[in-house]
Amino acid sequence: MSKRIDDKKETIKRVLKYIKPYWLYVAGSLLFAAISVTLTLYILSLIGDAIDCMVGVGKVDFAGLIHILKLMVTVIAAIGIFQWLMNMCNNKIVYNVIKDMRKDAFKKIQILPLKYIDQHSYGEIVSRVIADVDQLADGLLMGFTQLFSGVITIIGTLIFMFYESAAIAVVVVCLTPLSLFVASFIARRTYKMFQSQSEIRGEQTAFIDEMIGNQKVVQAFGHEKEAVNTFEEINNRLEKSSLYAIFFSSITNPATRFINGLVYTGVGITGAIAVINGSLTVGVLAAFLNYANQYTKPFNEISGVVTELQNALACAKRILELIDEEPQNPDLQNAKELAAVSGEVTLDNVEFSYTSDKKLIEKLNLTAKPGQKIAIVGPTGCGKTTIINLLMRFYETDGGKIRVDGNDIKEVTRKSLRTNYGMVLQDTWLKSGTVRDNIRMGKPDAADEEIVAAAKAARAHNFIKRMQRGYDTEITENGEGLSQGEKQLLCIARVMLSLPPMLILDEATSSIDTRTEIKIQEAFMMMMKGRTSFIIAHRLSTIQDADIILVMRDGHIIEQGKHEALLEKHGFYYELYNSQFVREII
Incomplete structure (x- = not known):
């Protein structure tokens, strides 16, 4: 029987071990994400400054406005370069990790006892090495691409907001835990659903492989109808499992968007009162609203990433269970080499x-x-x-x-x-x-x-x-x-x-x-x-x-x-x- 990895934390630790050799790419991804996020937030500040340059009839500061626009073009070009570098690092991390996992899985298959191969269908093993690893790759790529930049965006936006107005920033921080709670609540419940989906998908792959490989036998014995019925039964279970997983995971985005709307509303009301009182300019308020929007946006992305990561972790668990299988007993350290055999x-x-x-x-x-x-x-x-x-x-x-x-x-x-x-x-x-x-x-x-x-x-x-x-x-x-x-x-x-x-x-x-x-x-x-x-x-x-x-x-x-x-x-x-x-x- 396959070894079971019961703890999700253990799965995460094992995946991180595969990522560890590529820590330089991870550091590079974090650095480029931080730079691109910082520059993006700086763009929002420049937009606020640009608005302040043209407040009121006949009070447009064209020289200052042109200078800001030139600066914005330069910063946007820099953002594009750093995001490209970040994606390059992310692709290097993910596809090297996937390469290593597939290599370890294939090496393990070569030394598995014949008993394991006899007890598991070929299609199910192929599903683990191909389909499950592909699903893991998708989850990791989304995680590195959006998770890093999302977290840095949240931290960076808070710093900018506290710098501009601590009172409005406190409103944002107070409403934030609601979004985190909703995402965490749903994620915990979708993991088992995605795990079930992954297992049924492996069963389906195994059945398809068996039927295609033995098509002559199926047709010779008139087994087509029974094969179709069995496939439909597996397919229906996969449909049901997938619908549950996708439905519950899809609740995350609209739920967090609703909370993000509350954050945006809170910033707008608080900021409008500050403008009326004269403690904020219209440009700073506009920048604050953009900060609030930029701040809440990663929560939507991160909630999607967390959902995708549940699927990725469920698939990682299956491939790691294969890698952890007991190999055949190795040759003894002092094992002899048979030579000049007579044949007794x-x-x-x-x-x-x-x-x-x-x-x-x-x-x-x-x-x-x-x-x-x-x-x-x-x-x-x-x-x-x-x-x-x-x-x-x-x-x-x-x-x-x-x-x-x-x-x-x-x-x-x-x-x-x-x-x-x-x-x-x-x-x-x-x-x-x-x-x-x-x-x-x-x-x-x-x-x-x-x-x-x-x-x-x-x-x-x-x-x-x-x-x-x-x-x-x-x-x-x-x-x-x-x-x-x-x-x-x-x-x-x-x-x-x-x-x-x-x-x-x-x-x-x-x-x-x-x-x-x-x-x-x-x-x-x-x-x-x-x-x-x-x-x-x-x-x-x-x-x-x-x-x-x-x-x-x-x-x-x-x-x-x-x-x-x-x-x-x-x-x-x-x-x-x-x-x-x-x-x-x-």
Whole structure:
């Protein structure tokens, strides 16, 4: 299960840690915000002075007015430059923070135990790394752009107002807490709503990813209507959650605007009385009204920022939970590097279960001598593929030991262990790139002659040459334009090239026609000579020449031996073989 970050303050602290390395940009943003705000407030003072230069008929001070206008143009140009510099700093902060978070999240995905990937949908993980981080970026950018300048504007405006008239400034300060109270009251209640919205959005992304990735299966089983109904149910929950979050967050702006109107009214009435009494000029009153407007404006912006930050923090929490997930157990500090492996594999009282309440493999013992072919057969769910996962250390055993050449695999590096295995699975895996790149994935320094030889051995050379650019043909990770059999031949060629001392073949020819399969089997026989091979097969006719056939049921090896000896026992293998043989005849 995912770790939960229950405290919003903890989330903020974690985000601030990501911001800390870029404190110079933060300081620059604050400095440029302070300068641009100060100059903006100075403009308001100049407007007041300009009004005083033309109070009364025939009393216009044109020389003073022109001087003020020139000064205003210069200050406005300076404001534009400093705001541009502030935005540059803000963009540097936000996109560097987002880059670091995505990098940490992707690094964590690479070292997460396979259990986490199995328990979480791909779409939900993608949603955290892409959509949630984008939402966080939007919130941070708005926060740095408007929050800094807003706070500085409030402080600067108060200083200017107290300088001009302390009495009117006190009126403004007394009404301000109402605006802060309203914004805080609503923000506290919208955080959970945005958190729920973010979680449902992740669920929706996961469902869409699953349906698109398995569209053929959906259509083949006529599951379209059920898929649409499920999507509508998720979409309706997202709509409801979003409406609540957006509705309550949207109350903030009009509520603070109402209070800001009260502040403006208070300044106008108090200032008008001061003008009548002669303690203020009309220009100063005009400047004060502009100050009041400038003072209250950030509260509207900050209330919007606070609302957006609730959404950003909810998204940050999800991405941080992924980053905080427990990684797979690291290699031991003194872990060995497997080298010159002969291929002796021993399983000694191995125990394993995916969940603690359901036992799968118990007291499993097996010894594979170098160069032996070990076939593993049995009904679905008996633990065949699980053994492969344990051999490769994709999962850790709950008990017992697995040894390679006498070395406990927990005491060797994962990389050196897996480098000594070659896998060809029923599920193919390709990457975006050329055919050549896909074949030499396990041996990056392979020469072109080696690649062609491996492709010929895998019986893939002919179809590759028929492609538009041969070995330089670009293919996608989905292998669009290739049949399932052709994709599997490329995977086989990949293993043919690297030829490690141990092989794992999990229904490696399941998607290949019978004629090609015969040729592939010949290539496999050559490849398996002198190499320890573990073969998972459903078609028992393909493993009759195996040195040892392990018959599994419910996580236990119930029979083992050669094909003929197992048939003579008239046991479970005999039943499997004959039931399959009867089906093939029928």
